[in-house]
């Protein structure tokens with residue numbers, strides 16, 4: 084289950100995932116269960132829900148349209164609060180900044196709570212190379228870290244792991260008794276293991292869910308309390324955020340916190356919604372603002388709205404493709420529907436397959452709490468990838484042939500007739516294993532005549 | 548009322564009976580229907596593959612074929628959605644705009660334009676309705692399970708008018724079947740798995756037939772049903788609403 | 792050019808023209824806030840205990856946690872357990888606290904959360920590091936939704952503030968809910984009335 088999937092595409096990886104159908108069923112049902120919890124939570128707000136999504140979407144749209152001012156407002160307020168603010172143009176610079184802070188404190192160990200941004204920047208690998216030990220403290224993240232993997236879901240990092248496998252992993256790494264698979268027991272094993280880390284590490288990294296331009300504070304949401312344990316026990320707290328996490332005012336948290344946990348897991352709110360405004364007395368607090376392609380995405384009109392994302396994961400849970408292909412098939416830190424419209428912005432060549440890993444069913448856009456038109460952006464990315472020349476030549480040739488046939492009625496009717504004939508006479512020609520349709524599906528039986536032919540025979544207008 | 552009948556390319560070639568049922572239904576309700584013989588396809592297969600740029604000639608042809616009608620009706624939500632969202636014409640902008648506004652999927656035409664509240668149809672079977680995504684989430688033929696909003700369903704309303712027909716409940720009433728145009732071959736594994744799961748849901752609830760407003764989804768499900776040797780069959784909603 | 796200026800410049804060039812900031816619409820709710828608060832908190836693994844003015848917070852706590860060896864309170868009025876030495880206390884030394892008693896400023900009916908700030912806690916890590924958490928809340932302070940909650944918080948100054956809703960939890964192992972991931976294994980709200 085390694086993550087060195089960078090040279091292959093979604094379809095291939097998804098095919099691999101599908102070789103164990105029982106496991107696909109289990110993965111699908113687990114995530115569908117969360118989708119259902121999300122539905123119940125949304126309905127619990129009744130007629131408040133849809134307007135709330137609308138408001139959240141509009142607040143984000145406004146913020147993005149005034150982002151440069153809000154960033155400066157935020158920076159100033161944060162500095163006044165005693166927070167040191169850093170700016171990173173890309174992942175590399177982000178990693179260097181973090182390492183610089185560690186070096187200044189001679190720190191070679193740290194605890195980190197969940198931050199998809201640090202995943203995006205590959206911070207762990209970077210620090211490891213520099214000899215820094217990073218302990219991920221979110222239980223799910225710790226599990227994938229011990230297994231030398233990456234999260235397969237932004238909210239549920241080890242949703243692809245079974246408890247038997249986790250039991251084995253903990254037995255190997257944390258010394259839990261062999262064969263023990265009880266989730267309570269395993270969780271407690273991790274609790275004891277990580278408690279020791281919290282008590283001994285002097286530096287803590289956290290992510291950021293929301294940052295408030297007006298007050299210079301930032302909010303971190305967890306259920307486990309790991310961000311708080313890390314941050315409050317540390318001498319140095321480093322918070323890392325993408326520049327799109329800003330919202331204008333504190334009161335806007337009312338909107339976003341009502342939506343976030345309900346969309347993510349169906350909870351009314353996460354257990355902890357921690358508002359960090361000033362460092363604790365004697366503590367150092369750093370905040371790294373990261374661009375890493377966001378300003379480019381902001382300039383792409385068709386894709387700008389993807390920056391509204393609050394990383395709730397609802398689009399993952401509802402996506403029928405994600406549920407049946409697993410997070411790693413997306414070969415990028417942020418998988419799922421939203422990842423498929425974010426990744427090509429960073430690297431079209433590497434992620435050209437992702438906008439096609441969808442049926443464009445549109446369920447993602449419907450659950451999205453900030454109303455990102457995800458499926459429309461998937462469609463739009465497909466057009467951009469063609470324009471920019473990232474489609475295979477063979478496909479372009481086939482599409483051109485199709486376009487020619489479909490724009491000439493005479494050609495079309497000949498092609499159709501021919502197609503039906505061939506299929507009727509030699510079913511094996513089309514119905515073979517090289518035809519992906521036929522691998523697990525029968526072809527439709529070709530009829531005697533097309534509708535056009537029938538119409539010509541049976542309706543007056545047809546005798547033209 | 549002059550209605551232009553738009554029959555998707557694959558329906559024309561593989562499922563002529565769906566075209567016939569659509570035509571007969573519309574005629575039953577007194578529409579003056581004409582089927583432009585020079586029609587081919589809406590261009591969606593290319594556009595969804597990223598080649599919307601190649602659909603220009605297709606669009607011009609479509610506009611030419613259908614510019615003279617009050618309404619354009621088609622037994623496929625997916626094709627209608629594509630026309631509604633992407634039909635443009637350099638030669639005749641006004642006509643293209645009018646077509647985008649006047650193109651209807653069959654069940655929404657019966658419900659919203661013809662205000663059908665009674666049908667002369669009988670189909671004494673247990674039927675599962677497959678909500679095709681483009682019809683449902685794109686054209687809003689039915690309420691979507693993701694939204695906190697009052698339920699309704701145009702196809703269900705019509706099916707309930709059919710004598711003897713029993714609509715079954717599903718565990719997942721609007722999950723995608725995995726057809727997805729070229730997705731069905733480029734992502735064969737996931738596509739088939741999605742289809743198998745849809746089929747299982749219908750089978751578990753005792754369906755004799757799976758119906759829907761999009762033959763492409765049904766063709767995909769049919770392919771799986773046949774391969775599995777299932778007794779469950781697929782039938783386009785037009786055929787059921789037209790069944791005697 | 793510094794990265795800061797470069798980013799700001801790029802953002803400025805990329806952002807669309809100004810879009811309006813919507814106002815937040817609050818819909819009036821006709822619910823018994825206290826009842827809803829209790830129901831929601833219990834549904835997320837918390838407990839609610841009603842307390843009369845005469846009842847002692849300390850005694851009630853001991854009665855609920857008879858086995859607790861170390862009880863610590865950040866409420867001055869809970870004299871027996873108040874950690875008067877909090878200023879010099881090493882925060883890590885709270886790691887063996889069995890029960891922490893804190894005071895929250897108000898509760899939120901729609902999600903069972905209570906709002907606390909550093910001032911209430913004295914030590915930030917207290918409600919996270921303890922095995923069991925007791926939060927004392929005046930029942931007249933329960934607001935309906937988070938919108939009212941933020942109205943109440945307003946522009947108040949704090950170094951750290953948090954909504955806490957129930958015990959620490961995780962469902963990372965096959966979606967099985969386990970209470971007490973890193974923080975408290977239980978949370979009890981004493982509702983004063």
Ligand code: SF4
Pocket residue numbers: 346391392393394395396397398399421447450451452453454455457
């Ligand atoms: S795109 Fe929307 S649904 Fe998906 S993670 Fe982001 S906010 Fe959630």
